Amino acid sequence: MSSYANSLRFAISRNFLNSHCENAALIKQEGKEDLFYGFELGNEVWGIKTGDAHFTPAQAAKDYALLRKELDEIFGEGKMKILTLSGNWEYVFMTEFIEKFSDWDGVAWHWYPLGAGRSDEVIPNVNDENFTLTEIRERLELVNLWQRQHGRDKELWMGETGGAFNSGQNTTTNRFMSHRWYLDQLGIFAQYRHDAYCRQTLIGGNYGLLQRSEKVNAINPDFWGTVLFNSLMGRYVHEVKHSGDEKLHIYAHKNDENQFVLLAINFNREKSVQIEAINGLADLHVVVWEMTSPDDQSSTVILNGNELPKANTVDITEMWEAKNLPVKIAAKSYAFIRVVLN
Incomplete structure (x- = not known):
């Protein structure tokens, strides 16, 4: 029985690999390789925590080595990146795997920390200002520990999350309140050295950035938050300390124009909060996107008093409002704030 199980696993793994290589060859043949960043091998099949296959580090090393060989032959040596794991974070698995094979580029791990979409805990977790600072931070510290010890040259990706698994939770992960888990995690994952964050999904279920209903795609609120975070926050992440309400979470990045941009999320369900000074300066000019x-x-999402459409996109990066500090963040809302340099 054990021998049969091992053979079955090997056959499944080979099918994954053959399919990937056939797709890679087709991509090269069609001249589309510039559209692709890299390849993953399988979905939630590695390790003991994810799925039913539970392939070992030794098996992963063999399969990824063969994938590297095939991709190098198709695209040229080192031209196409490889992202590994594609499942729940496993420190022991990744440590054993990288010792056996290390010619890959990043770890794309999966996580749905809010729990099952049908769970009564999803909304309390979304509303809890401490959820990110405890549940999320503890896992990220373990991932960063592994990177420091074993993979300093490897990229870190949140490869798949929609907050709640089994298609999210209707009226929660596809509504305005979803920003409290989603944008909060975008901010803290950036703090913990993650290079990318992949939202499940663009279209589908109740956690998509677009909602498909009766063959019509409608824009969900997190779509707009994604656009602003990606457009405004910049690549350079800074640590933030503030002395205000603990229900106010603030993240700060610096963009390529050397401008500081803040993301402020107000978890307080009753009261607005004010940002009165930045870096000790209270007389700053800022531009604000208040959502x-x-x-x-x-x-429905309202940006600086303007209701955003659900059926078509607009360039919301130009819909800012110029203000002087202090800036008020309404209860249960968020804002992006860019400091205007004199």
């Missing part, structure tokens, strides 16, 4: 909604579980 609110008439109801926490509404799909």
Whole structure:
């Protein structure tokens, strides 16, 4: 029985690999390789915590080595990147795996920390300002520990998350309130040296950035948060300390124009909060993108007083409002704030 199980696993793994290589060859043949960043091998099949296959580090080393060989032959040596794991974070698995094979570029791990979409714990977790600072931070510290000890040259990716697994939770992960887990995690994952964060999904289920209903795609609120975070925050991440309300989470990046941009998320469900000074300066000019909604579980998003469309996109990066400090962040809302340099 054990021998049969091992043979079956090997056959499944070979099918994954053959499929990947056939797709890679087709991509090269069609001249589309510039559209692709890299390849993953399988989905949630490695280690003991994810799926049913539970392939070992030794098996992973063999398969990824063969994938590297095939990709180098198709695209040229080292031209196409390889992302590994593609499942729940496993420190022991990744440590054994990298000791056996290390010619790959990054770890794309998966996590749905809010729990099952049908769970009654999803909304309390979304609303809890301490959830990211405890549950999320502890896992990220383990990932960073592994990187420092074993993979300093490897990229870190959140390869798949939609907050709650099994297609999210309707009226939660596809409504305005979803920003409290999603943008908070974008901020803290950047702090913990992650190079990319992949949202599950663009279209589908109740955790997509777009909602498909009766063959019509509608824009979910997190779509707009994604656009602003990606467009405004910049690549250079800074540590933030503030002396205000603990229900206010603030993240700070610096963009290529040397401008500081803050993401401020107000978890307080009753009271607005004010940002009165930045770096000790209270007389700063800023531009603000304040995002609110008439109801926490509404799909309507209001940017600086303007309701955003649900059926088509607009360039919201130009819909800023110039202000002087202090800036008020309404209850259950968030804002991006860019410091204007004199």
